[in-house]
Amino acid sequence: MPFAVHALRKSYGGVEVLKGVDLEVADGEIHALLGANGAGKSTLIKCLSGAIQPDSGVMIVGRERYEAFTPKSSKQSGIAVIYQDLSLATSLDVADNMFLGQELRSGPFVRRRAQRREAAEWLAQLGVDIRPTAALATLGNAGLQAVEIAKALRTRPKVLILDEPTAALSEKEAEALGEQMLKLKQQNLPLLYVTHRLAEVFALADRVTVLRGGEVVLTGKVRDLSRDDLVAAIAGESIQRERPPQRDGVRKPAVAVRGLVAAGIGPVDFDIREGEVLGVFGLVGSGRTELLEALFGSHRVFGGDVSVDGARIRASSPGDAVAAGIALVPSDRLRKSIIGQLSAGENMLLPSFLRLAAAGLRNPLAERKAFDMSAQRLNLQPPRADLQARRFSGGNQQKLVIARWLNDTISCRLLMLDEPTQGVDVGARRDIYAAIRASADAGKSVLVTSSEPEELVQIADRVIVLSAGRIAATVDYAEIDEARLLMLAHQVEHQGLAAE
Numbered sequence: 001m002p003f004a005v006h007a008l009r010k011s012y013g014g015v016e017v018l019k020g021v022d023l024e025v026a027d028g029e030i031h032a033l034l035g036a037n038g039a040g041k042s043t044l045i046k047c048l049s050g051a052i053q054p055d056s057g058v059m060i061v062g063r064e065r066y067e068a069f070t071p072k073s074s075k076q077s078g079i080a081v082i083y084q085d086l087s088l089a090t091s092l093d094v095a096d097n098m099f100l101g102q103e104l105r106s107g108p109f110v111r112r113r114a115q116r117r118e119a120a121e122w123l124a125q126l127g128v129d130i131r132p133t134a135a136l137a138t139l140g141n142a143g144l145q146a147v148e149i150a151k152a153l154r155t156r157p158k159v160l161i162l163d164e165p166t167a168a169l170s171e172k173e174a175e176a177l178g179e180q181m182l183k184l185k186q187q188n189l190p191l192l193y194v195t196h197r198l199a200e201v202f203a204l205a206d207r208v209t210v211l212r213g214g215e216v217v218l219t220g221k222v223r224d225l226s227r228d229d230l231v232a233a234i235a236g237e238s239i240q241r242e243r244p245p246q247r248d249g250v251r252k253p254a255v256a257v258r259g260l261v262a263a264g265i266g267p268v269d270f271d272i273r274e275g276e277v278l279g280v281f282g283l284v285g286s287g288r289t290e291l292l293e294a295l296f297g298s299h300r301v302f303g304g305d306v307s308v309d310g311a312r313i314r315a316s317s318p319g320d321a322v323a324a325g326i327a328l329v330p331s332d333r334l335r336k337s338i339i340g341q342l343s344a345g346e347n348m349l350l351p352s353f354l355r356l357a358a359a360g361l362r363n364p365l366a367e368r369k370a371f372d373m374s375a376q377r378l379n380l381q382p383p384r385a386d387l388q389a390r391r392f393s394g395g396n397q398q399k400l401v402i403a404r405w406l407n408d409t410i411s412c413r414l415l416m417l418d419e420p421t422q423g424v425d426v427g428a429r430r431d432i433y434a435a436i437r438a439s440a441d442a443g444k445s446v447l448v449t450s451s452e453p454e455e456l457v458q459i460a461d462r463v464i465v466l467s468a469g470r471i472a473a474t475v476d477y478a479e480i481d482e483a484r485l486l487m488l489a490h491q492v493e494h495q496g497l498a499a500e
Contacts, residue, residue, distance in 0.1 A: 002027050003159040003190045008057030010043055017043050018054065019214040025159060025190040030181060032201045032222070033194045035211035036234050036425040038393075041194055044211070045163055049081045050074035062158050078158030082165055086148050088136060095119040095132035098151045122150040125187075126180050142173035146180060153184075160184065161192045164394075164423065166200065178204050196394070196425050198227055199452060212236055227454075234426045246461075246477050251275055254445045255414050260304035262294035265469040267304060272414065272445040277436060279460030280449040281485050287469035288449040289331060292416045295447075296328040297321045308413050322351060325413035327405035329398070331422050331449075337401045338389050345371045345385030347400045352409040374403035377438075379431045395428025402435055415439055416447045421455065433459050453485040465489055 003025040010018040018040050025031040035041045046052045050069035059066045061077045088097050095116045104111040119132035128146045145165055166174040210218040210233040218233035253271035260268050265287050272278045280288050293299045297315035306313055315321035330336035356366040375383040378399040405412045421429045436459055440446050450456050456463050457480055465473040465488045473488045
């Protein structure tokens with residue numbers, strides 16, 4: 001086996017976090033590694049990268065056996081790790097990043113032309129159109145990931161490990177990364193792929209291993225397993241995917257959108273009823289994110305009217321939207337919502353400090369009470385207001401952002417969530433779904449986008465299907481199912497392409 005781990009153990013202060021982990025990855029295989037937060041995935045990756053040393057066990061790379069690595073010996077053995085937080089120097093161009101610390105030289109001079117030629121060859125091998133002289137600031141998240149992968153490939157690794165590479169990517173960017181992984185698979189490179197996105201497992205992976213509590217609880221070929229098999233293994237119990245009960249009676253519309261036109265959107269008309277969860281589904285480029293950002297004032301609106309509780313509003317900025325009772329939880333929490341260096345309490349209560357203040361001064365007791373109530377409501381782990389937000393897992397960071405708009409100091413009438421469970425484990429998903437339903441039960445209107453139809457089946461009362469920025473279909477409660485949503489999305493997309 002080109003890459004394998006046998007009986008790997010690691011303890012911290014007497015607490016065993018890896019309990020004899022066994023894992024094998026074959027040549028030309030994409031092997032998915034799944035597990036809830038705290039399952040041991042990060043510890044395993046750190047052992048492989050040399051960041052920490054295991055207490056016992058063996059790691060095999062090619063024909064060599066290792067009991068422990070340092071960062072240097074890990075790279076020398078042929079292990080390359082691509083982390084979620086990329087190790088790129090933003091002041092350098094693409095080629096300089098790829099050769100950083102390993103420059104091609106003639107005496108004291110760097111051979112920049114040779115570096116750029118070789119960089120172009122590696123980028124072409126990945127099938128990406130990126131110039132070696134391009135500045136990193138001109139690249140999107142997927143482009144930066146491609147540069148990081150090309151940088152790793154330069155070292156001719158024997159195994160490539162990707163640690164949640166799509167957590168901060170849009171759906172389109174994630175698809176591009178998936179295509180690059182399939183190209184690497186065709187080159188017979190073993191890939192170990194850590195992810196929370198089950199759809200990616202079934203789209204890309206050949207085999208899958210699930211960790212829970214530091215142990216391997218499931219391993220096998222993806223084609224032999226179902227989504228429910230993976231969910232049950234990750235959570236340690238069978239997760240019931242029940243639909244919310246249908247609401248009794250007809251509730252009055254609380255939010256009315258008429259003739260809304262913005263970049264990539266419109267005109268669109270729809271209502272959201274009081275206490276209703278309205279889902280938004282569509283393929284890549286359908287306008288899901290643009291719709292929410294236009295309603296929130298992040299994108300310029302060219303025409304149309306929006307009213308909340310009968311009062312017409314004009315949200316020309318996010319501040320206007322918040323003042324009108326509209327809140328947005330963006331899909332890209334790392335760049336658009338979470339401030340990693342601030343504490344959890346400061347992140348959660350950012351819009352609430354003035355409301356909690358006493359005589360113009362911050363009120364620590366009131367802030368603590370508000371934080372504790374929201375932390376309990378959303379099952380925030382750990383429930384610590386003083387801990388930096390960057391220390392929390394992705395799922396718990398998302399809970400901090402949701403709690404920002406659901407604590408009792410905020411008058412939120414329309415809660416909008418864009419891909420609320422992107423990069424979130426199964427347990428945190430359950431808590432987020434419960435928070436969404438609780439918000440609707442409290443009378444709030446909720447607008448949720450998702451690229452996963454099964455998610456909308458579980459939480460939505462109605463679903464609108466977008467195509468090219470327009471509403472192509474509205475699906476009522478009794479007709480919501482995964483097959484129908486996918487059929488409608490692909491059908492309208494096909495009709496649009498045929499019309500062109």
